[in-house]
Amino acid sequence: MTYAIEQRLMSGLPNYALTAAKYVIAHESGNPNNCGSNALENEIAFMNRNKANAFTSHWVGGGGKIVQVAPVNRVQYGCGPKGNPYCYAQVELARTNDTEQFKKDYAAYIWLLRELAKGAGCNGIKSHRWITDNLKGTTHRDPFSYLQSMGISEEQFKLDIKNGLDKPKEKGDDTMQFTNETTKAAVCDHIKQAVDKKLIDKMWLDKFDNGTMTNGDYEGLKLIIAQRIK
Structure with missing residues (x-):
């Protein structure tokens, strides 16, 4: 399955070249107070008002809708000064309390992260938490808590990033593995x-x-x- 990407590029954004296009970053909004039917639009409007401080390239939500709000392959202000210069794209996931809507949002989220990594010519799909733990300059640890609250474990997320949701899982993906x-x-x-x-x-x-x-x-x-x- 493919998805349409609606372009609503915000005006007045900084225009800085990347140091290198190494990563695509997976975020989620972190806003438990914005989970209603208008959550996606609320988040985009909020980002537009506060773009001088923080912005990413894409939003996903509203039942599998994708909106691009900033150019890829340019510096975005989404994961701190250490990570931003290396991020081809950064993707935010709006929250919902509706499990059926989440399934649609999650499918679009996985698809978009994988497509952006192809566009960047890299395999570096990373979480905001990975930037915090490895590059520093930020303290956020998304998107895992929200995904887990909606039934997606960290291991499942990694498998879905690896395989996509349209393909059958590779043989042995869920077979028992032992470290010793x-x-x-x-x-x-x-x-x-x-x-x-x-x-x-x-x-x-x-x-x-x-x-x-x-x-x-x-x-x-x-x-x-x-x-x-x-």
Whole structure:
């Protein structure tokens, strides 16, 4: 799926060249008091009034609507003096309390971030939090808290950025991964003991052994095992 990008470029913006086009930045508004049907328009109007202090290139909201308010590949005032000179584009996500609207907004958000990264010729889609932690010059940590409040984990966001939402997930994207053999052995032993006690079917041990068990499979098994032990 593709989306139309409405251009409403703000007047009177500074016009500074980037040091390098390394990143596309994912933001969210951080405004829990602006979640209604007019949230997107309210945020754009507020940014226009305060553009001397802060502005980004794009807004997403209103049920999957995309509005470009500043040029890409020029300095924007969205993620602090350390990050701004390296950001090809910066994308804000307006908030909503409507879960169905959020799904549309999120799909457009992921699409736009990926498209902008292609335009920049880079793979550097970063969060505002990443700039805070790595380049400094800012203290914001968006967009993760808002995304999590709407059911999108940090891991899911990363997978969606990597794969997009129109494509099937790559095989193994959600299969269990282990950082060390000790943890892997502990999980294997947990499953084996449950099979030996006939709490779960042996197929689950086979699935673990052949590397096709997902994180969701194991979380579900833990609940089943705990219930059947009682």
